[in-house]
Every structure is written in C-alpha cells, then in structure tokens.
Amino acid sequence: MSEFDDEDGRLPGGPKPFIDRQEKPTRTGLICPDVRGKSSYHSLEARQAEFEGLAEAIRLDIAFSDVVKVRDIRPATYIGAGHVETIAERVKAEEVELLLVDTALSPIQQRNLERETGAKVLDRTALILEIFGERAATREGVLQVELAHLNYQKGRLVRSWTHLERQRGSGGMGFMGGPGETQIESDRRQITERIVLLEDRLDKVKKTRAQQRQQRTRAAIPVVALVGYTNAGKSTLFNRLTGAGVFAEDLLFATLDTTIRKIELPHGREVMLSDTVGFVADLPHDLVAAFRATLEEVVDADIILHVRDIANPDHAGQAQDVLTVLDELGVSSEKTPVIEVWNKVDLLSETGLVLGSAAPAGKVLASVPVSAHTGQGIEDLKDLIERSLGEQARTYHVHVPHSAGSDIGWLHSHAEVVSRDEPNERGQDYVVRVDPRHRTAFLERFNGRIATSDL
Numbered sequence: 119m120s121e122f123d124d125e126d127g128r129l130p131g132g133p134k135p136f137i138d139r140q141e142k143p144t145r146t147g148l149i150c151p152d153v154r155g156k157s158s159y160h161s162l163e164a165r166q167a168e169f170e171g172l173a174e175a176i177r178l179d180i181a182f183s184d185v186v187k188v189r190d191i192r193p194a195t196y197i198g199a200g201h202v203e204t205i206a207e208r209v210k211a212e213e214v215e216l217l218l219v220d221t222a223l224s225p226i227q228q229r230n231l232e233r234e235t236g237a238k239v240l241d242r243t244a245l246i247l248e249i250f251g252e253r254a255a256t257r258e259g260v261l262q263v264e265l266a267h268l269n270y271q272k273g274r275l276v277r278s279w280t281h282l283e284r285q286r287g288s289g290g291m292g293f294m295g296g297p298g299e300t301q302i303e304s305d306r307r308q309i310t311e312r313i314v315l316l317e318d319r320l321d322k323v324k325k326t327r328a329q330q331r332q333q334r335t336r337a338a339i340p341v342v343a344l345v346g347y348t349n350a351g352k353s354t355l356f357n358r359l360t361g362a363g364v365f366a367e368d369l370l371f372a373t374l375d376t377t378i379r380k381i382e383l384p385h386g387r388e389v390m391l392s393d394t395v396g397f398v399a400d401l402p403h404d405l406v407a408a409f410r411a412t413l414e415e416v417v418d419a420d421i422i423l424h425v426r427d428i429a430n431p432d433h434a435g436q437a438q439d440v441l442t443v444l445d446e447l448g449v450s451s452e453k454t455p456v457i458e459v460w461n462k463v464d465l466l467s468e469t470g471l472v473l474g475s476a477a478p479a480g481k482v483l484a485s486v487p488v489s490a491h492t493g494q495g496i497e498d499l500k501d502l503i504e505r506s507l508g509e510q511a512r513t514y515h516v517h518v519p520h521s522a523g524s525d526i527g528w529l530h531s532h533a534e535v536v537s538r539d540e541p542n543e544r545g546q547d548y549v550v551r552v553d554p555r556h557r558t559a560f561l562e563r564f565n566g567r568i569a570t571s572d573l
C-alpha cells in the first residue's frame with residue numbers, strides 16, 4: 119500500500135493554507151504599489167479595484183486599501199522606509215493581522231516587511247494561490263494547486279513549514295530526516311520529493327485526458343473553448359449555451375476546473391463547449407504551468423471564444439492579459455481562430471460605456487455583442503460559430519439510398535446537413551458541408567453517390 123493512496127486520490131498532508139480562516143474573517147490591509155515608470159495596460163484604479171476583488175474572493179475583512187507610491191524598488195522592503203513606517207502604524211491602529219501587497223515580493227522583502235509591520239505579509243502570487251487552494255474541487259485541480267503551492271514554498275524556506283513538523287511528530291510517514299540534517303534541508307528535501315510525486319500523478323491524469331480527447335477527435339466533434347478574464351461571464355455564457363448549471367458568481371475565480379459539454383448549433387452541427395479557469399493579470403507562471411493540463415482543451419480547440427466583460431472600464435487591459443496567457447500556453451490566433459464575445463452589453467447603458475469604443479484585441483474572426491444574462495445576441499453567436507467551423511468546408515450533394523441508414527447518422531455527426539429533399543422511392547438527397555478533416559472519409563464513404571460539389 120502506498121502511504122499516499124487515500125480514497126479520493128488526494129495526497130494527505132498537502133500545504134497548509136497561508137491564511138488561517140477558521141474563525142472570523144482576517145483583518146487585512148491591502149497595499150497597491152504604484153511603481154514609477156512601470157507601464158501597465160491597466161489604470162491604477164482598475165488594479166486597485168481588482169486587488170480588492172481578489173481579497174474579497176476569499177472573504178477577507180478589508181481594513182484599508184492604499185496605493186503606495188514607489189519611486190525605486192527597495193531590495194530589502196520593496197517600498198520605501200517612510201511608507202513602511204506609516205503602514206506599521208496603521209496595522210497597529212486598525213488591528214490588522216494580514217498585509218497583502220499587489221506585486222511579487224522576494225522572500226527577503228516579505229520577511230522584512232513582516233518584521234517591520236508586525237503583520238503577516240503575502241504577495242499577489244500567494245493570494246492567488248490561496249484562492250485557487252480554496253476553490254480546487256476536482257482531484258486534478260487539487261493536485262495542480264498543490265504543485266504550484268510547493269514550487270512557491272520551495273523558494274521561501276526561511277520559515278518553518280508547520281504542517282510538515284506536525285506530520286513528522288505523528289511519525290510513521292517516512293518523512294524523518296537523517297541525523298545532522300538541518301530543518302531547512304530536510305524541509306526542502308521533502309518538498310522536492312512531494313513535487314516529484316505530484317508531477318507523477320498529474321502525468322497520469324494528463325494521459326487519461328489525452329485519451330478522452332483522442333476519443334472526441336475520433337468522433338470528429340470540434341471543440342469550442344471559452345477563455346477570458348476572470349468574472350467576464352464565461353460560466354454564465356456556458357450555462358446559457360448548454361443549459362448546464364455550472365457555478366457562476368460575481369466572484370473572482372469562481373471556476374477552477376474545466377467542464378465540457380456537447381451542444382447542438384442551429385444547423386444541427388454538434389460541438390464540444392469547454393468552460394475553464396479565468397485568467398488574471400500577472401497570473402503566476404507556475405500556476406499557468408500547473409494548469410496546462412486543464413487548459414489543454416484550449417490549446418487543442420478548433421475555435422476559441424474570447425469572452426470579454428465589455429461593461430468593465432478595464433476591458434481593454436484585461437483582453438491584453440488574456441492574450442499574454444494564451445501566448446504563454448502556445449496558442450496563436452494564426453493556428454486557432456478566435457471569436458470575441460463582447461459580453462454584458464445589457465450593462466452598457468449603466469456604465470456609460472459604448473460599444474463603438476471597444477476594439478478587438480489581436481487577430482479575430484469577428485466580435486459579437488451578447489448578454490449571457492438576457493440572451494441577447496446568443497443566436498448570432500451560435501450562427502457565427504457554426505459558420506466559422508464551416509469556413510473551409512465544402513458543399514456536396516449526396517444521394518443516400520433507403521438501405522444506407524448508417525450513412526445518415528454519419529452525415530449528421532461528421533458534416534453539417536444544410537438541407538435534404540423529401541425522400542422518394544430511390545432514397546433521399548442531401549446537401550451537406552464537409553470540412554477538410556472529414557473530407558477523405560466522406561469521399562470514400564459516399565464514393566459514386568456524390569452528385570455535385572462546389573469544388
């Protein structure tokens with residue numbers, strides 16, 4: 119028996135959350151550094167609002183949220199000494215236990231800030247890891263988050279890793295360090311061992327996924343993947359298109375795992391639609407890497423739907439971040455056609471924004487304004503998906519005799535049936551569109567029965 123095999127496939131003894139949130143919400147101070155000369159697609163207000171949204175995503179009690187000007191990044195504390203002092207005073211006055219800094223801090227900066235302010239300090243990466251840790255539901259999600267967590271921890275072994283100590287105390291886990299091994303060395307060794315183990319498990323999950331994908335490819339159902347910034351409305355749109363009840367909420371990172379469902383488009387064409395984790399600015403690199411397996415639906419998609427919250431004043435910056443992550447995943451609009459879905463148009467009048475001011479990000483086939491909420495534009499979107507899939511498809515007229523019932527099934531699942539005549543005594547005539555990847559099979563199967571084509 120392996121010590122790691124419990125019934126739900128989770129590895130016991132995963133990392134402890136950074137924040138202990140057993141009782142009342144943690145009093146938290148937010149620091150949004152405004153670094154001189156650092157360019158960003160996002161306005162300062164948008165960045166601050168988003169950082170607050172991230173903190174709210176795990177229900178922290180926000181005592182204050184401050185923008186702090188940083189002229190030169192300090193190697194020791196990131197922000198200047200004067201600001202650190204002010205923050206320390208506020209921490210005391212407001213009884214703040216946790217400080218979140220919207221940047222990537224070095225372990226030294228983190229430790230020094232903790233020492234000087236008396237609060238626990240976490241950076242943006244740790245906060246996102248924390249949210250993901252709370253949301254992870256499937257076995258794969260849990261493994262991915264833990265892996266990213268460990269990689270983050272590995273570089274920060276300056277403090278003790280308390281849960282490992284607890285495990286060591288309980289004995290029998292095979293974690294005991296040899297004599298003379300220092301705490302940090304042994305912690306590092308254990309983390310490395312665990313990383314190897316997790317990677318191994320994820321590899322197995324990946325193989326299963328690859329098999330499932332292969333089956334879908336064989337069944338020739340194209341995959342349409344929803345991507346977009348967190349909270350753009352992907353899950354709401356997914357539910358609207360599939361009638362499924364996927365968790366959608368006004369919460370950053372409501373979705374962590376990939377869901378995939380079959381839907382039928384207006385002309386009867388079937389596609390697999392996938393909903394997945396949302397993207398965010400400065401998504402930790404490790405996390406992108408860890409989620410690569412989940413995001414393989416996106417990598418392999420036939421069409422990508424980039425869902426944008428067009429009623430968010432920061433939508434242009436968000437779209438750029440999505441392109442950055444797609445790029446990191448190796449997805450290019452040259453290879454995979456992209457349709458932009460301009461969602462939440464029902465909110466436009468409220469926000470005073472207008473559609474005319476929005477522009478597509480990167481190379482896209484088209485952009486469709488919709489409201490996943492009211493259903494506006496959804497039919498246009500479905501039409502567009504269907505037409506785009508058929509883009510390189512060709513039209514054929516085929517004859518199907520009565521005796522060839524299985525051919526009808528084949529046409530429906532591998533081609534788009536444009537129209538069909540009334541059956542007569544010889545059988546039935548069909549007009550179908552066949553895309554390149556099924557053309558060979560089609561020509562072989564219907565050899566001699568193809569009347570005309572628009573070749």
Ligand SMILES: Nc1nc2c(ncn2[C@@H]2O[C@H](COP(=O)(O)OP(=O)(O)OP(=O)(O)O)[C@@H](O)[C@H]2O)c(=O)[nH]1
Binds near residue numbers: 374396491
């Ligand atoms: N008014 C309006 N609200 C919408 C629309 N689409 C989604 N929402 C709301 O936006 C919020 C986020 O929606 P989700 O579908 O959870 O967004 P998501 O992109 O899946 O978010 P993550 O899973 O967190 O990445 C929810 O409160 C939805 O009700 C829309 O067309 N109009």
Ligand SMILES: [Mg+2]
Binds near residue numbers: 353365
């Ligand atoms: Mg979602």
